[in-house]
Amino acid sequence: GFNIYKESTLSGLYYLVGYVDFDSANIWIDSLSDSRVRSWRYKVAVVDNCNNESELSGEHKTIHLNVNAGINNSYNLIWDQYEGFNFSTYDIYRYSQSNGWQFLGSVPNNLISYTDLTPPVNTIAYMVDAVPTVTCNDNLRYSNEAGVLAAINTSHSNIKNLLLGPGGENESIIATDFNIYPNPTSGNLN
Secondary structure, rough: EEEEEEEEOOOOOOEEEEEEEEOOOOOOOOOOOOOOOOOEEEEEEEEEEEEEEEOOOOOEEEEEEEEEEEOOOOOOEEEEEEEEOOEEEEEEEEEEOOOOEEEEEEEOOOOEEEEEEOOOOOOOEEEEEEEEEEOOOOOEEEOOOOEEEEEEEEEEOOOOOOOOOOOOOOOOOOOOOOOOOOOOOOOOOO
């Protein structure tokens, strides 16, 4: 199987956080870390039948995505650089109520920002993927937390939901088309 190690609050110090059996789907989810807050670094070791462990792999650092409102109803996406496998492209996805998840565009691996100049009014979320230059098996796919069918060996950012605050509660919903009446008034407005 595989032992999963996560970096502690001290740079370069890793501790065991999980195990994945060799015969399983080879997917492990870190339920103790909040991907909305920051990125995390991991290493993996192979464990044989005699419980001997290999040396730790190189680091894999997750992608932390942040989104803020830009000018003229645009959204600015900013993320930190993925570290791990070789890749040349980040793919960017947008979720809206009317269209579901859609591919938005790509940027080279040396850029870590993108501005969505024309988001639909009902845009809800964004996600960024680091796309590997070489994959072990392109047929291995799974439905990620966004419901997007994705390659097993692709690294996904957190899903940045524009309607939910850090604790999951609604922070604000932006209304772009509304009426206020009566106008003029010296009393209550509807």
